[in-house]
Every structure is written in structure tokens, then in C-alpha cells.
Amino acid sequence: MRSRRVFNYGAGPAMLPAAIMQQAREEFLDWHGTGMSVVEMSHRGTAFMSIAEQAEADLRTLLGVPSDYCVLFLQGGATSQFGMVPLNLAPGGASADYLCTGHWSAKAAQEAQRLCKVNLVCGAGDQPLRAVPPPHSWQRSAGAAYLYYTENETIGGIEFHSVPDAGGTPLVCDMTSSLLSHPLDVSRFGIIFASAQKNFGPSGLVLVIARRDLLGRAPKNMPSLLDYAVHDKNGSMLNTPPTFSWYMAGLAFRWIAAEGGLGEMERRALSRSGLIYSCIDAGDFYRNPVDPAFRSRMNVPFTIADDSLHDKFLDEARAEGLVDLKGHRAVGGLRASLYNGMPQEGAEVLVQFMQEFQRRHG
Amino acid sequence: MRSRRVFNYGAGPAMLPAAIMQQAREEFLDWHGTGMSVVEMSHRGTAFMSIAEQAEADLRTLLGVPSDYCVLFLQGGATSQFGMVPLNLAPGGASADYLCTGHWSAKAAQEAQRLCKVNLVCGAGDQPLRAVPPPHSWQRSAGAAYLYYTENETIGGIEFHSVPDAGGTPLVCDMTSSLLSHPLDVSRFGIIFASAQKNFGPSGLVLVIARRDLLGRAPKNMPSLLDYAVHDKNGSMLNTPPTFSWYMAGLAFRWIAAEGGLGEMERRALSRSGLIYSCIDAGDFYRNPVDPAFRSRMNVPFTIADDSLHDKFLDEARAEGLVDLKGHRAVGGLRASLYNGMPQEGAEVLVQFMQEFQRRHG
Numbered sequence: 001m002r003s004r005r006v007f008n009y010g011a012g013p014a015m016l017p018a019a020i021m022q023q024a025r026e027e028f029l030d031w032h033g034t035g036m037s038v039v040e041m042s043h044r045g046t047a048f049m050s051i052a053e054q055a056e057a058d059l060r061t062l063l064g065v066p067s068d069y070c071v072l073f074l075q076g077g078a079t080s081q082f083g084m085v086p087l088n089l090a091p092g093g094a095s096a097d098y099l100c101t102g103h104w105s106a107k108a109a110q111e112a113q114r115l116c117k118v119n120l121v122c123g124a125g126d127q128p129l130r131a132v133p134p135p136h137s138w139q140r141s142a143g144a145a146y147l148y149y150t151e152n153e154t155i156g157g158i159e160f161h162s163v164p165d166a167g168g169t170p171l172v173c174d175m176t177s178s179l180l181s182h183p184l185d186v187s188r189f190g191i192i193f194a195s196a197q198k199n200f201g202p203s204g205l206v207l208v209i210a211r212r213d214l215l216g217r218a219p220k221n222m223p224s225l226l227d228y229a230v231h232d233k234n235g236s237m238l239n240t241p242p243t244f245s246w247y248m249a250g251l252a253f254r255w256i257a258a259e260g261g262l263g264e265m266e267r268r269a270l271s272r273s274g275l276i277y278s279c280i281d282a283g284d285f286y287r288n289p290v291d292p293a294f295r296s297r298m299n300v301p302f303t304i305a306d307d308s309l310h311d312k313f314l315d316e317a318r319a320e321g322l323v324d325l326k327g328h329r330a331v332g333g334l335r336a337s338l339y340n341g342m343p344q345e346g347a348e349v350l351v352q353f354m355q356e357f358q359r360r361h362g
Numbered sequence: 363m364r365s366r367r368v369f370n371y372g373a374g375p376a377m378l379p380a381a382i383m384q385q386a387r388e389e390f391l392d393w394h395g396t397g398m399s400v401v402e403m404s405h406r407g408t409a410f411m412s413i414a415e416q417a418e419a420d421l422r423t424l425l426g427v428p429s430d431y432c433v434l435f436l437q438g439g440a441t442s443q444f445g446m447v448p449l450n451l452a453p454g455g456a457s458a459d460y461l462c463t464g465h466w467s468a469k470a471a472q473e474a475q476r477l478c479k480v481n482l483v484c485g486a487g488d489q490p491l492r493a494v495p496p497p498h499s500w501q502r503s504a505g506a507a508y509l510y511y512t513e514n515e516t517i518g519g520i521e522f523h524s525v526p527d528a529g530g531t532p533l534v535c536d537m538t539s540s541l542l543s544h545p546l547d548v549s550r551f552g553i554i555f556a557s558a559q560k561n562f563g564p565s566g567l568v569l570v571i572a573r574r575d576l577l578g579r580a581p582k583n584m585p586s587l588l589d590y591a592v593h594d595k596n597g598s599m600l601n602t603p604p605t606f607s608w609y610m611a612g613l614a615f616r617w618i619a620a621e622g623g624l625g626e627m628e629r630r631a632l633s634r635s636g637l638i639y640s641c642i643d644a645g646d647f648y649r650n651p652v653d654p655a656f657r658s659r660m661n662v663p664f665t666i667a668d669d670s671l672h673d674k675f676l677d678e679a680r681a682e683g684l685v686d687l688k689g690h691r692a693v694g695g696l697r698a699s700l701y702n703g704m705p706q707e708g709a710e711v712l713v714q715f716m717q718e719f720q721r722r723h724g
Contacts, residue, residue: 005397006396006397008398008403008404010403010404010407011404012404013402013403013404014402015398015402016399016401016402021390021399021401021402022391024390025387028387028390029387034368035367036368036370036377036685037378037383039375039378039564039565040370040376040377040378040383041375042370042372042374042375042686043565045686075437075438075439075566075604076438076587079587079600079601080587080601082585083584084585087585111585111586114582114583114584114585114586115583115584115585195602197602201401202401202605202606203405203602203603203604203605204437204567204604220476221476221477222445222584223444223473223476223588224445224476225438225442226445226585238441239438239439239440239442240374240375240439240559241566242437242565242566242604242607243375243564243565243566244564244565244566244606245566245604245606248401321397323398324404
């Protein structure tokens with residue numbers, strides 16, 4: 001039991017559903033009568049293999065992953081994918097197109113520049129974007145090995161609400177902060193990746209969903225762990241995988257299905273974030289700069305018109321058990337992250353606090 | 363509470379000390395009154411930063427890590443280090459010397475061959491070694507960037523019980539299955555690495571202890587996550603680290619110190635493995651092929667003279683709650699792994715079972 005209820009609005013690692021936290025605690029010392037903990041069992045034994053296979057099967061069902069896609073459970077976080085994507089998909093001097101809509105897509109493009117030719121399709125300027133630039137303005141290159149984008153930018157709070165049209169070019173998407181928060185047509189993508197610690201588990205795990213025909217071209221003068229085809233061939237067990245994070249991701253997949261699936265996750269995300277945006281838009285006290293058509297359902301960055309009130313806001317919120325509302329250090333201000341594990345009540349009490357704070361200081 | 367007591371002799375992920383498992387369970391939903399779980403908190407917040415810093419400080423104290431060495435908490439397991447070591451220490455066509463004494467050192471050498479010139483100092487033959495070849499027989503190369511070895515081979519059961527003399531060449535050691543099982547003079551090494559899931563934690567974490575003057579030469583056309591200097595500069599938080607494994611490793615470090623430190627861990631390891639070796643050597647029923655001067659204290663591989671009894675041994679052992687005694691699939695036979703988390707009682711009940719099995723079937 002928690003000593004007192006805290007709502008954590010940090011950008012991740014983030015709150016997980018109370019039900020799966022409780023379950024993980026209950027079976028922490030003895031998983032299903034095996035007499036051992038998940039953290040103590042061989043990754044190649046029948047117990048963990050059943051956990052691993054069930055997790056993959058549940059994820060495939062949730063997302064409707066087509067059979068010609070592999071699902072990999074890897075280490076290294078999304079940052080590892082910033083390097084693996086160009087190494088595997090654009091080897092030997094090939095080029096790739098990057099849609100830059102904020103901090104994380106810019107970071108991915110920067111990392112890719114070490115490894116392949118990078119063309120910035122949009123967002124090459126210094127100013128933070130308020131919207132995804134319209135497709136007619138995109139500067140795509142001929143022969144790009146893939147078109148890359150970040151579905152949700154956690155710092156700027158900009159989210160794609162539809163899948164861009166890549167033509168025949170394989171589409172690669174960083175869904176670290178949005179995977180499993182809405183229904184998805186996986187067949188539109190070449191590669192999707194997402195680290196777990198936002199919407200479906202503890203840190204230490206990154207999920208990669210890849211169309212198999214794109215794999216197998218990684219150069220041989222690279223560490224073998226960077227080759228998707230090697231991981232696919234070894235069932236993500238070329239070496240010992242992050243077993244506890246894999247297990248907890250599996251609990252999250254089952255929880256999502258039991259709660260109603262991805263449609264229900266999207267309904268909840270719209271409801272939670274909608275409450276906060278409505279509160280912000282109701283007056284001039286709070287501000288969010290993003291074009292409503294591209295506002296993130298996962299991360300709501302906002303400021304107070306009188307920015308000298310930010311520290312007071314954080315202090316008073318913390319005193320009420322509303323924690324980690326500080327904006328990313330790159331942009332300052334405030335931010336409420338509202339992933340799958342955040343209950344509706346968390347959005348409600350935050351709005352209540354925001355309204356009271358405004359009454360006291362507005 | 364465990365439903366029934368099981369001793370797990372698998373090679374890893376392995377049993378952890380009961381005391382730290384209990385503690386991790388007790389604070390799983392609410393770490394130190396923060397109202398959140400370790401798996402749910404920001405890696406950059408004050409709570410997790412205190413966990414991370416305490417773990418590093420405790421490890422530095424346990425091992426007496428000199429101040430000119432960095433301690434990194436990374437993802438990717440020991441296998442990731444098979445690639446990172448040559449990339450960082452032998453860039454631009456340099457060569458490295460590898461002492462091959464079994465499966466894991468051979469794997470490391472094989473991976474290094476993708477990335478630099480590799481000279482096999484010993485163990486280039488096909489036959490499994492029974493002992494570490496004597497230093498006078500080693501074929502070292504001139505100008506090698508480093509001399510590499512694996513302190514304990516989990517499959518062959520061969521362990522170095524002293525640190526080889528590398529002259530002025532930086533010594534690199536894979537201590538995945540032996541770190542924290544005995545006292546160590548870190549200043550003898552250039553780089554030590556060890557994944558956590560044998561002697562000090564869940565999987566998903568690899569510890570790297572590196573002399574700082576060796577870092578900073580990694581090529582720029584590689585993913586930045588492969589550069590030790592980048593991790594050092596970012597305090598192992600270039601990206602989100604494996605927070606739960608880091609936390610549990612910290613619990614293990616404190617437990618080791620509280621139990622008496624590395625000298626006590628070594629005494630216990632000698633005692634546990636000594637019981638098993640004595641039972642094996644007491645007759646002709648069981649066999650271990652390794653020269654007693656190089657026998658592993660962590661992994662005791664053995665066979666039954668009548669090898670048709672192996673399956674029966676495994677079945678009957680399992681029925682008594684003694685699990686994962688099967689030898690590695692590469693060599694077959696039987697194996698008892700006895701890491702820090704294995705209580706003395708685990709060695710005693712195994713010997714008792716071995717003696718009874720021998721009485722019934724000998």
C-alpha cells in the first residue's frame with residue numbers, strides 16, 4: 001500500500017496502472033508457484049519463456065501486428081534506436097529523410113548524421129514548432145532509404161494524430177511516448193520503436209516492430225548487437241534480455257486488453273488531456289502554444305502568464321501530492337504528462353488544483 | 363513468502379539474497395515514503411538520483427575503486443561490452459590480445475574480430491581447456507592495445523584465481539560471473555565489466571569500471587551510446603538507465619558490505635563450491651575435469667560416469683526443489699552455479715541429494 005497517494009506527472013519513467021503494480025508486488029517472491037522471482041529465473045527456462053512468449057502474443061493481438069513483422073524486446077532505450085535505424089536501413093552511404101518536429105526528432109537526426117546522409121524534411125530552424133508543418137512544404141529527397149518521424153514530442157507537446165503519407169518509402173516512427181495510447185495500423189510502417197517507461201513498463205526495455213524484408217543489410221564491421229536480423233533470428237535472446245521489464249510490459253499489455261484495448265486507451269487519453277487543455281484555454285492565466293490540431297494527448301506543456309509564479313505552482317502542487325510538474329529543462333515552464341498509467345482522477349485533481357491556484361494568484 | 367523453498371542452480375539470472383528480495387518487495391509500491399515505486403520515478407528526480415549515487419558510492423567503497431576510474435551503469439549486458447571494448451580501446455586498425463579459456467572469451471574474441479585485429483594468446487584449439495595455460499606458453503603480440511580475459515568461464519568451470527601479469531598493457535576483464543565474489547585490486551585493470559544477473563542483481567544492467575585515461579578515442583562514425591567517454595560525461599544518464607536493476611544492484615552492494623564484504627563473499631564461495639567438489643572427488647560416480655588449481659567457485663560443471671543417469675538426476679533433483687542443474691547446451695552434463703545469492707544451505711542440500719542419488723544408483 002502507498003503511504004499516501006501521489007500523482008506523478010513526470011515525462012517518464014512514469015506511473016504504471018495500480019493493478020499491475022499490485023500484481024507484480026504479489027508475485028515478486030514467487031512467480032506462479034515456481035518458488036522463485038521473475039528476476040531470479042533463467043531467461044531460457046520454461047517459466048520465463050512462457051512469460052516472454054505470452055507478452056509478444058498479447059502485443060501482436062493488441063496492435064494487430066502482421067505476421068511479416070518481427071517484434072523485438074531489446075535493451076538500450078529509444079536512443080539506441082537512433083543509431084540502429086540508420087545502420088540497418090541506410091548502410092553504405094545511403095540517405096534518409098527526417099521530419100523534425102521537436103527535441104527528440106532533432107536528436108535522432110543528429111545521431112543519424114554520424115552514420116548516414118540525413119535530409120531534414122522540415123523543422124530545420126531554431127524556433128520551436130507550434131504545429132507539424134503541412135506536407136506540401138516538406139522537402140523530401142529522392143531515393144531516401146526511409147522517412148523518419150517522432151509521433152509525439154514530449155517536450156514541445158506536438159503530436160501527429162494521423163500517419164503521414166510516405167509514398168513507397170519505408171516509414172520509421174519513434175513512438176516512445178505514444179505507442180499503445182491509440183489504435184494503430186502497423187502495416188503502414190517499416191519500423192516502429194518505443195521504450196517502455198512511458199506507456200507500458202519500467203525502463204530498460206525498448207520494443208522494436210520491424211518489417212522483416214527491411215532487415216539483413218547491416219554492415220559486418222559493427223557490433224552484432226546492432227543488427228536487427230541477429231536479434232530476430234535469436235528471438236531477442238542473443239544475450240540475456242531485461243527480464244523484469246519484459247515481464248512488466250507483458251502485464252501492461254494484458255491490462256490494456258482487459259480495460260478495453262487501444263480504442264479505450266485513446267478515449268481516456270483524450271479525456272485526460274482534454275480536461276487540462278480546457279482549463280488552460282478557459283482564460284489568460286495559463287498558456288499552451290501548440291496549434292490545437294497537433295496538441296499532444298500525452299504531454300501538456302504550459303506556462304503561467306506571470307512566469308514568476310512557476311516555482312510557487314510547483315511547490316504548492318507538490319504539497320498536495322501532485323509531483324514532477326516541472327517543464328523539461330530545455331524549455332522551462334510546466335508540463336503534465338498523462339500516459340496510460342495515469343488515472344482520470346489524476347487529470348481531475350490537477351485541474352482542480354490549477355483552478356484553485358489561479359483563484360489565489362490570478 | 364515463497365510457496366515452497368526452491369534452490370536455483372542456474373547460471374543466471376540467478377538467486378538473489380533473500381533479504382534484498384524481501385526489502386525490494388516491501389518498498390515496491392512506495393519507496394521511502396515518496397508515494398511511488400522505484401520503477402515509476404524519474405531517473406533525474408532527487409529520489410532516484412539518491413539511489414543511483416548511493417549505489418555507486420557503495421560499490422566504490424566495496425571494491426576500493428580508485429578515483430581515476432569511472433563506474434558506469436549501462437544496458438546491453440556483457441555482450442555489448444564484447445563490442446564496446448575494441449571500439450573504444452583499439453580503434454583505427456589497432457590490435458588486441460585475447461586469452462581464450464572457454465566459451466565466453468572465445469565469443470568476445472569473435473565479436474572483437476569484427477572491429478579490430480585480434481591475436482589469440484592461448485586457447486585457439488578446438489578442445490575445451492582443463493586449466494589456464496601457463497603464462498610462458500602465451501603468444502602475446504607486440505603493440506596490442508589491451509590484453510583481454512574472462513575471469514570465470516561459466517560453461518567450462520575454469521576460473522583465474524589471480525590476476526595475470528600484463529606488463530604495461532591495459533588489462534581488460536569480463537567479470538560477469540565473478541565480480542563481487544572476492545576482493546579485487548581494481549588498479550591492476552584498464553577495464554572491468556560485469557552484467558548484474560549473476561552476483562548482484564536482475565538482468566538488464568552491465569557495470570563498467572574503466573580507467574579514464576583510456577577513454578575518449580572511440581570513432582565518431584559509431585552510435586554515441588557505444589562511447590564510454592559519452593556515458594562517463596553524462597553520469598550513465600545519456601538516456602534513461604535501467605532504473606530497477608540499478609536500484610537492486612545497490613541493495614546487493616549494501617547487503618554484501620553488511621554481511622562482511624568481499625572477503626566474506628570469497629570465504630562463502632570457497633565453502634559452497636568446496637562442498638560440491640569434495641563430493642565429486644570422493645569417488646568415481648561424479649566427475650569434474652578441471653585442474654583443481656583453476657576450478658571455478660561460481661560454476662561447478664560435472665558429469666555422472668554413467669551418463670544415462672543425467673536425466674534421472676535432473677528429474678529427481680527438481681522434485682526436491684533443486685532446479686536448473688542442467689549443464690549448458692553446448693557441453694551437456696550437469697552444473698551447479700553458486701553465486702553470492704546462494705546460501706550455504708543450498709550447497710549442503712545439493713551434496714546431500716548427490717550422495718543419496720549415488721547410493722540409489724551407484
